[in-house]
Amino acid sequence: MGISFSGRTGRAPVRHFYTRDSWIDGRAEDQLAQVAGWSGMQSVAGFPDLHPGKFGPVGAAFLADRIYPQLVGTDIGCGMGLWRLDLPRRKLKLDKAAKRLEVLERGTDPAQAADALAAAGLTGQIGEAGLGTIGGGNHFCELQTVEETDGTAGLHKGDLCLLVHSGSRGYGAQIFDGLEDSWKAGFDPQSAAGNAYLALHARAVAWARLNRRLIAETAADALGTTVTPLCDSVHNSVVAHQGHWLHRKGAAEADRGLVPLAGSREAPSFLLALPDTVPEALSSVSHGAGRRYDRASMHGRVRKVRSELEALTRTRFGGRVICHDRDLLIEEAGPAYKAPEAVLADLTAFGLATPLARMVPLITYKTSGGQR
DNA sequence: ATGTAC
Numbered sequence: 001m002g003i004s005f006s007g008r009t010g011r012a013p014v015r016h017f018y019t020r021d022s023w024i025d026g027r028a029e030d031q032l033a034q035v036a037g038w039s040g041m042q043s044v045a046g047f048p049d050l051h052p053g054k055f056g057p058v059g060a061a062f063l064a065d066r067i068y069p070q071l072v073g074t075d076i077g078c079g080m081g082l083w084r085l086d087l088p089r090r091k092l093k094l095d096k097a098a099k100r101l102e103v104l105e106r107g108t109d110p111a112q113a114a115d116a117l118a119a120a121g122l123t124g125q126i127g128e129a130g131l132g133t134i135g136g137g138n139h140f141c142e143l144q145t146v147e148e149t150d151g152t153a154g155l156h157k158g159d160l161c162l163l164v165h166s167g168s169r170g171y172g173a174q175i176f177d178g179l180e181d182s183w184k185a186g187f188d189p190q191s192a193a194g195n196a197y198l199a200l201h202a203r204a205v206a207w208a209r210l211n212r213r214l215i216a217e218t219a220a221d222a223l224g225t226t227v228t229p230l231c232d233s234v235h236n237s238v239v240a241h242q243g244h245w246l247h248r249k250g251a252a253e254a255d256r257g258l259v260p261l262a263g264s265r266e267a268p269s270f271l272l273a274l275p276d277t278v279p280e281a282l283s284s285v286s287h288g289a290g291r292r293y294d295r296a297s298m299h300g301r302v303r304k305v306r307s308e309l310e311a312l313t314r315t316r317f318g319g320r321v322i323c324h325d326r327d328l329l330i331e332e333a334g335p336a337y338k339a340p341e342a343v344l345a346d347l348t349a350f351g352l353a354t355p356l357a358r359m360v361p362l363i364t365y366k367t368s369g370g371q372r
Numbered sequence: 373a374t375g376t377a378c
Contacts, residue, residue, distance in 0.1 A: 054373090075373040129375065137373055173374040236373090 049290025077208030078167030266334025
């Protein structure tokens with residue numbers, strides 16, 4: 001028994017929006033319960049892509065009367081954007097396109113980056129380095145083709161799309177790392193520290209959004225075409241929500257209409273429509289399939305012989321994976337992820353989402369760089 | 373997650 005002076009005492013309610021059909025790591029559920037006991041926590045929602053994270057689980061939303069930067073993490077503003085490519089499938093030569101996407105390695109050139117940042121209202125102390133680059137980990141730029149759709153989102157069967165998963169690169173990390181350790185672990189939103197963090201957080205979100213757009217535009221330009229934006233959804237952030245602070249960690253915004261649900265290089269992705277009619281889901285929804293196996297354990301699941309590594313660069317859709325970093329190729333292999341179909345089935349069963357389109361990967365671009 | 377800490 002204890003006394004808390006910050007609103008709710010005791011454990012916040014935890015709602016999970018998944019069934020036993022979506023494989024959930026018990027350690028992630030332990031993390032969910034643990035965070036529900038943090039000071040000022042009001043309500044917690046876990047989604048079917050739930051998996052363990054560093055300070056708390058990924059694939060969850062947390063409503064609190066305090067701000068917890070560590071729940072957002074270092075990659076403030078990370079998200080997924082989907083663009084339709086103005087290029088017919090028949091004009092696409094896979095290997096040639098894969099080669100052309102190597103321009104993504106360079107990022108936006110400094111002069112153009114400065115202009116783009118200024119146009120986005122981002123001036124002053126702000127990182128230009130890294131703008132227009134994908135980054136590491138689970139980030140990618142994926143060329144996909146629409147296999148199935150009802151046409152309502154302006155997509156048609158056979159259309160080409162770009163799904164970009166990236167974030168605020170060094171800029172967001174610099175903001176998080178610059179916080180006092182005690183602030184990382186939570187602070188009062190009314191404090192000067194709270195306001196300073198929220199201002200920097202807003203800049204990182206804008207930076208990350210711009211980054212995804214520049215990646216899509218650069219990729220389209222390299223392929224000799226242009227893009228039309230469909231949606232862009234942030235999944236690492238904190239925003240004001242019903243008089244409290246809503247933290248999303250690997251959870252997409254369900255109050256902005258459409259979001260992409262990323263599959264993997266070996267599984268389809270979906271475009272979702274979101275009714276946002278279930279208050280306990282905290283206006284949030286899954287951002288992807290979610291990890292099944294952690295990075296370290298993936299190394300024990302792949303035999304490091306040339307034939308097996310080579311096989312990881314070809315997908316069951318006849319697609320290509322461009323990843324010249326051997327460790328990353330293994331850690332992000334298809335089997336590392338849950339089945340997005342199971343995640344989608346749970347989301348629809350709980351009334352959180354309706355699929356509008358199903359896309360399969362043709363080129364999953366990670367990096368042309370060497371080993372790490 | 374990070375022009376990466378140990």
